[in-house]
Amino acid sequence: MGENNKHDEKKITPRKSDFSQWYLDVIRVADLVEHGPVKGTMIIKPYGYAIWENIQKEFDKRIKETGVENAYFPLFIPYEFLQREKSHVEGFSPEVAVVTHAGGEELTEPFVVRPTSETIMYDAYSRWVTSYKDLPVLINQWANVVRWEVRPRLFLRSTEFLWQEGHTAHATAKEADERAQLMLSIYKKFAEEFLAMPLYTGKKTDSERFAGADITYTTEAMMQDGKALQFATSHNLGDKFAKVFNLKFTDENGDTKYCYQTSWGMSTRSIGGLIMVHSDDRGLVLPPKVAPVQVVVVPVWPKEEFKNEVNSEVEKIMNELKVDFRVKADLSDERVGEKLYKWEKKGVPVRLEIGPRDIKEGCVVLSRRDTGEKITVKRDELKKKIFNLLEEIQENLYRNALKRMEENTERVETYDDFKKAIDNKKFVLGYWAGSSEDEKQLKTETMATVRCFPFEHEDESGKCFYTGKDGAKLALFARSY
RNA sequence: CGGGGAGUAGUUCAGAUGGCUAGAACGCUGCGUUUGGGACGCAGAGGUCGCAGGUUCAAGUCCUGUCUCCCCGACCA
Numbered sequence: 001m002g003e004n005n006k007h008d009e010k011k012i013t014p015r016k017s018d019f020s021q022w023y024l025d026v027i028r029v030a031d032l033v034e035h036g037p038v039k040g041t042m043i044i045k046p047y048g049y050a051i052w053e054n055i056q057k058e059f060d061k062r063i064k065e066t067g068v069e070n071a072y073f074p075l076f077i078p079y080e081f082l083q084r085e086k087s088h089v090e091g092f093s094p095e096v097a098v099v100t101h102a103g104g105e106e107l108t109e110p111f112v113v114r115p116t117s118e119t120i121m122y123d124a125y126s127r128w129v130t131s132y133k134d135l136p137v138l139i140n141q142w143a144n145v146v147r148w149e150v151r152p153r154l155f156l157r158s159t160e161f162l163w164q165e166g167h168t169a170h171a172t173a174k175e176a177d178e179r180a181q182l183m184l185s186i187y188k189k190f191a192e193e194f195l196a197m198p199l200y201t202g203k204k205t206d207s208e209r210f211a212g213a214d215i216t217y218t219t220e221a222m223m224q225d226g227k228a229l230q231f232a233t234s235h236n237l238g239d240k241f242a243k244v245f246n247l248k249f250t251d252e253n254g255d256t257k258y259c260y261q262t263s264w265g266m267s268t269r270s271i272g273g274l275i276m277v278h279s280d281d282r283g284l285v286l287p288p289k290v291a292p293v294q295v296v297v298v299p300v301w302p303k304e305e306f307k308n309e310v311n312s313e314v315e316k317i318m319n320e321l322k323v324d325f326r327v328k329a330d331l332s333d334e335r336v337g338e339k340l341y342k343w344e345k346k347g348v349p350v351r352l353e354i355g356p357r358d359i360k361e362g363c364v365v366l367s368r369r370d371t372g373e374k375i376t377v378k379r380d381e382l383k384k385k386i387f388n389l390l391e392e393i394q395e396n397l398y399r400n401a402l403k404r405m406e407e408n409t410e411r412v413e414t415y416d417d418f419k420k421a422i423d424n425k426k427f428v429l430g431y432w433a434g435s436s437e438d439e440k441q442l443k444t445e446t447m448a449t450v451r452c453f454p455f456e457h458e459d460e461s462g463k464c465f466y467t468g469k470d471g472a473k474l475a476l477f478a479r480s481y
Numbered sequence: 482c483g484g485g486g487a488g489u490a491g492u493u494c495a496g497a498u499g500g501c502u503a504g505a506a507c508g509c510u511g512c513g514u515u516u517g518g519g520a521c522g523c524a525g526a527g528g529u530c531g532c533a534g535g536u537u538c539a540a541g542u543c544c545u546g547u548c549u550c551c552c553c554g555a556c557c558a
Contacts, residue, residue, distance in 0.1 A: 010507090010519065020552070039550085094556075116558090150482085150556050157557060165558095230558065267558045300517050337518040344518095355517055365517090447554085481557090 014281050019225040026275055027154055029345040030284035040152025040159030050292030051271055058194050062186055068138045068166060073120050076111045081119035084244040091211020095147045113146040118263055121167045122245040129169060132251045137169040155272030156481050163267035169247060169259040176260035180236040183264040184217040187232040196287040196398035197221050197277050198405050199231055200476055202452030207436035214238035220451045222405045223276035226425025228451050228478035231273055234264035277401050284347030285369055287397050288390040295321060295386060296343045297329040300336050300355030313359050349393045350386060370396055415465050422448045433464035433472035451476045
């Protein structure tokens with residue numbers, strides 16, 4: 001290494017010394033994205049996009065099982081639509097991109113690049129729904145949205161991001177709330193089973209509620225630096241939007257009623273979460289279920305003359321494995337060490353090494369990304385071993401993340417203990433009866449926010465550690481992204 | 482908007498008190514030797530030093546202005 005070279009491109013900043021830098025390093029070495037020319041935008045590279053595709057595919061399957069269908073609505077929304085719901089426009093106007101010129105002229109009516117699609121979808125719904133027989137409307141769209149955030153961060157808060165947004169309309173308030181909660185439970189299951197990411201779920205406080213919603217339900221994940229990341233949300237919108245978009249139906253008795261609605265979304269932020277929950281100082285670590293490549297086959301050619309023999313063996317293995325796994329053979333001319341590091345940094349769960357020695361002995365070497373453990377496996381039980389290994393890695397990642405989340409969640413009774421716990425980068429559970437003003441004050445004092453009132457502690461109540469009020473509900477606090 | 486930092490090769494950077502043809506490492510191209518955990522040799526390509534003015538015999542270096550980017554906070558999926 002040159003003496004002038006302070007930054008070794010191959011190395012990764014250790015998590016403990018600088019978590020943000022580590023996060024950016026992982027993204028860089030795994031080759032997921034880079035910055036776009038407009039501030040806060042991302043160029044998602046093939047490997048990064050492949051992760052998103054897997055998320056899409058699996059989540060899409062799961063929501064369709066609940067009767068949801070996909071559709072697509074325009075990117076451009078009349079500004080006037082946004083303005084109809086007062087708190088909605090107040091919430092979003094600071095961050096919308098407004099188009100005032102197009103086709104070489106100034107427009108008579110400006111439009112916005114969608115920051116979310118409630119308005120344009122419900123305008124359509126109002127034409128589609130006339131009878132109770134048209135309900136419920138259960139529609140999802142996979143799309144990009146634009147929010148001109150003050151401080152963008154790769155994946156976590158990009159100016160433009162990809163997501164799914166589900167929008168439903170129902171005949172009753174009860175049905176809408178059930179749907180909102182159902183979707184939240186689907187997010188939770190999806191995150192835990194597919195992304196190996198444990199979550200807290202609960203209700204947001206008034207101040208953290210979605211602009212225009214009656215109730216916002218949320219899922220919160222713990223990153224390895226102890227900060228919280230809002231993973232996905234589900235909103236019970238009540239009938240607010242229905243009233244301003246004139247979304248009405250005639251019920252069984254011939255009475256005209258407004259619909260009750262929900263909306264729910266999950267974005268490319270989930271990839272940021274994935275990185276910050278599982279990855280380590282060697283690079284990305286991906287749970288097998290999301291990994292674009294589950295098994296990478298690395299041939300070893302100690303001498304040129306072995307190349308053909310090994311490669312034909314690799315081909316056999318590929319044919320055998322590609323039926324059941326996402327598998328890739330790295331036949332590039334890079335030297336072996338370089339390949340091993342490369343795929344490690346990309347987070348491939350299982351690596352398969354095969355060289356002349358292994359061929360002679362009828363076996364291969366498998367190495368797992370999460371623990372680094374290497375095992376030698378006979379060729380005839382290869383498939384079974386890989387299958388088990390992938391399952392084990394998936395479980396192990398979840399177990400570790402869950403353990404970390406549980407061990408780093410503390411219950412407190414007093415504000416002093418609260419501050420101590422927050423400074424120790426914990427998630428904190430404590431009784432809370434504060435106002436929105438109190439939340440603000442708490443944040444300036446401790447940098448922590450109320451993440452949610454967790455469902456699992458819904459029935460508990462006690463004395464608020466901040467205001468001293470009785471009958472306070474148990475809330476989850478953390479510093480957050 | 483506040484607080485830091487940075488603009489020089491594809492990337493990460495070095496270029497005190499102005500001075501010869503602007504450097505290194507990695508990466509890239511070609512040839513050869515190599516290949517069981519980040520190889521090595523030789524040859525090569527690659528830069529109007531963020532931009533605009535100014536001072537000077539001479540500016541990457543000094544002065545003035547300006548723009549941009551990154552990181553940390555307020556906002557959020």
